[in-house]
Amino acid sequence: MKYLEDIFDKTNEKPELIHSLSLAFLGDAIHSLYMRNKLVCSKDFKQKDMQRITSQVVCAKNQAKAFDFIFSDLQSNEMEVALRARNAKTNNIAKNSSIEEYKKSTAFEALLGYEYLKGEIDRLSYFLNVTLQIANIEKEII
Numbered sequence: 429m430k431y432l433e434d435i436f437d438k439t440n441e442k443p444e445l446i447h448s449l450s451l452a453f454l455g456d457a458i459h460s461l462y463m464r465n466k467l468v469c470s471k472d473f474k475q476k477d478m479q480r481i482t483s484q485v486v487c488a489k490n491q492a493k494a495f496d497f498i499f500s501d502l503q504s505n506e507m508e509v510a511l512r513a514r515n516a517k518t519n520n521i522a523k524n525s526s527i528e529e530y531k532k533s534t535a536f537e538a539l540l541g542y543e544y545l546k547g548e549i550d551r552l553s554y555f556l557n558v559t560l561q562i563a564n565i566e567k568e569i570i
Contacts, residue, residue, distance in 0.1 A: 455540030513538030
């Protein structure tokens with residue numbers, strides 16, 4: 429995704445000052461784009477299969493599991509972002525997941541947005557790849 433750096437404006441030098449739900453909004457888009465790109469570039473999938481696989485990976489349940497997996501590896505600045513997002517008040521109601529899963533997935537998405545805005549592509553890639561491992565579909569898309 430390095431080529432996207434040229435077309436997206438990332439002028440904010442302090443992403444930790446951006447509201448955590450805004451970071452999660454961006455992180456959700458990044459996660460979805462990552463999965464779609466991975467599927468389009470890996471095999472010749474049918475449209476319905478691409479949607480099914482994307483839904484398996486980019487969902488609150490999977491993101492919550494990924495958050496639990498990476499939680500102990502978070503640096504202090506990442507921990508602050510994640511906890512702010514997890515504890516943020518929202519009017520959204522969790523669909524197909526528990527409130528706890530929804531809050532953890534929001535924290536995970538905020539981390540994705542944060543790492544992207546910081547330009548920490550290696551860290552972002554690590555977090556994104558964890559979701560593939562958690563969903564246990566690496567073999568299906570490679």
